[in-house]
Amino acid sequence: MAQIASEPHREGLYLHFPYCVVKCRYCDFNSHVEARPDTTRYLDAMLREAEMRGVRSPRTVFFGGGTPSLVPAGELRRFLRELDARTGYRASAEEFTVEANPESLTGEFLEVALEGGVSRVSLGVQALDEPTLRFFGRAHDSGRALEAIGTARRAGVPALNIDLIQGAPVQTRAAWEAGLERILQERPEHLSAYDLLYEPGTALGTLHEKGKLEATDDRDRAASFLWNQRRLRAEGYRPYEVSAFAQPGFECRHNLIYWRNEPYVGLGAGAASYRQGFRSINAKEPRRYVAEVEATGRATTSSERLRPLRRAAETLMMALRLPEPVELAWLADRAGVGLEGELAQAWERLVVQRLAMPPTAGKIALTRRGRRFLDLVVSRLLEASEARSG
Ligand code: SF4
Numbered sequence: 001m002a003q004i005a006s007e008p009h010r011e012g013l014y015l016h017f018p019y020c021v022v023k024c025r026y027c028d029f030n031s032h033v034e035a036r037p038d039t040t041r042y043l044d045a046m047l048r049e050a051e052m053r054g055v056r057s058p059r060t061v062f063f064g065g066g067t068p069s070l071v072p073a074g075e076l077r078r079f080l081r082e083l084d085a086r087t088g089y090r091a092s093a094e095e096f097t098v099e100a101n102p103e104s105l106t107g108e109f110l111e112v113a114l115e116g117g118v119s120r121v122s123l124g125v126q127a128l129d130e131p132t133l134r135f136f137g138r139a140h141d142s143g144r145a146l147e148a149i150g151t152a153r154r155a156g157v158p159a160l161n162i163d164l165i166q167g168a169p170v171q172t173r174a175a176w177e178a179g180l181e182r183i184l185q186e187r188p189e190h191l192s193a194y195d196l197l198y199e200p201g202t203a204l205g206t207l208h209e210k211g212k213l214e215a216t217d218d219r220d221r222a223a224s225f226l227w228n229q230r231r232l233r234a235e236g237y238r239p240y241e242v243s244a245f246a247q248p249g250f251e252c253r254h255n256l257i258y259w260r261n262e263p264y265v266g267l268g269a270g271a272a273s274y275r276q277g278f279r280s281i282n283a284k285e286p287r288r289y290v291a292e293v294e295a296t297g298r299a300t301t302s303s304e305r306l307r308p309l310r311r312a313a314e315t316l317m318m319a320l321r322l323p324e325p326v327e328l329a330w331l332a333d334r335a336g337v338g339l340e341g342e343l344a345q346a347w348e349r350l351v352v353q354r355l356a357m358p359p360t361a362g363k364i365a366l367t368r369r370g371r372r373f374l375d376l377v378v379s380r381l382l383e384a385s386e387a388r389s390g
Pocket of ligand 1: 019020021022023024027028029031065066067101124
């Protein structure tokens with residue numbers, strides 16, 4: 001936890017590009033399918049918002065979505081130039097990630113991105129077997145995914161992340177393992193292996209809710225989780241967050257800002273910000289976002305100052321994603337309160353359930369079982385923080 005405790009903070013900058021070519025069946029991100037989105041107008045709105053909200057010298061930049069690789073190369077060049085003029089990110093950012101999807105990633109896009117200071121590309125591969133890709137409703141097949149990895153390598157992307165999702169009921173263990181082995185041959189600097197979640201309102205979530213889709217057995221998921229850990233460690237990757245694996249020095253600095261509950265500003269439709277103890281969220285629908293920014297320079301729909309206990313619960317829920325134990329002094333310093341009141345009681349209950357360990361030498365940590373059921377742990381902590389604030 002020592003490295004978590006120290007740094008004073010310049011904020012991270014998140015930019016959201018909300019358009020995609022299809023809506024994947026598991027997706028609950030703020031993504032929209034439009035035949036001809038007005039990309040120029042949307043990017044201009046983000047530039048205006050950057051100016052109005054006083055974004056200067058960000059520590060990291062993350063251009064996510066949606067599918068930022070849909071932005072035409074010429075538009076991207078102009079956008080990055082203008083963004084730098086407003087924020088000075090070229091001189092300040094330690095890392096600049098752009099998200100891409102295989103069906104739209106081109107060498108030209110990457111050339112412009114790298115010229116503009118992008119240092120990391122995160123590619124949504126998700127799987128390398130056709131039944132799983134079809135089940136997810138992805139717009140690419142495995143051949144296109146491998147081609148996109150080749151395109152990124154040829155362009156000289158310094159750090160490549162591959163996103164994968166496991167737990168599809170149509171995917172056999174053998175198919176998952178073969179897919180991961182094939183990815184390992186490409187030696188990406190970073191890998192993210194997420195669990196498939198059936199989020200309410202998504203196509204798969206609705207089927208699941210109606211009982212038309214059985215989730216993968218928990219024991220199978222746990223076995224895959226352990227297999228991934230073993231296999232990736234053997235290849236020199238360090239699991240530095242529940243779903244993230246990096247070769248040494250290639251941890252995602254922007255995501256570490258979230259996991260350490262440090263400040264960040266989000267620009268674009270539905271983007272969230274966390275600045276000076278306030279959490280704020282932008283209008284979700286892209287047209288509304290653009291219209292509001294054009295009219296007033298901002299599109300914030302809600303802003304709340306987090307109460308100390310809530311801040312402590314949120315800080316904890318993010319920090320517990322990392323492998324290091326959480327220092328209670330750091331928690332108190334960051335949130336204004338430590339492990340107290342309802343939060344301390346919730347922690348004791350987690351200890352009884354063998355999900356967490358009792359505080360030792362001023363530090364707390366989850367058990368291996370707690371890390372496996374992190375979502376459950378997080379919801380217990382958040383419930384506890386609501387109990388007092390409600
Ligand atoms: S490409 Fe990503 S953001 Fe777009 S719909 Fe699919 S999962 Fe959602």
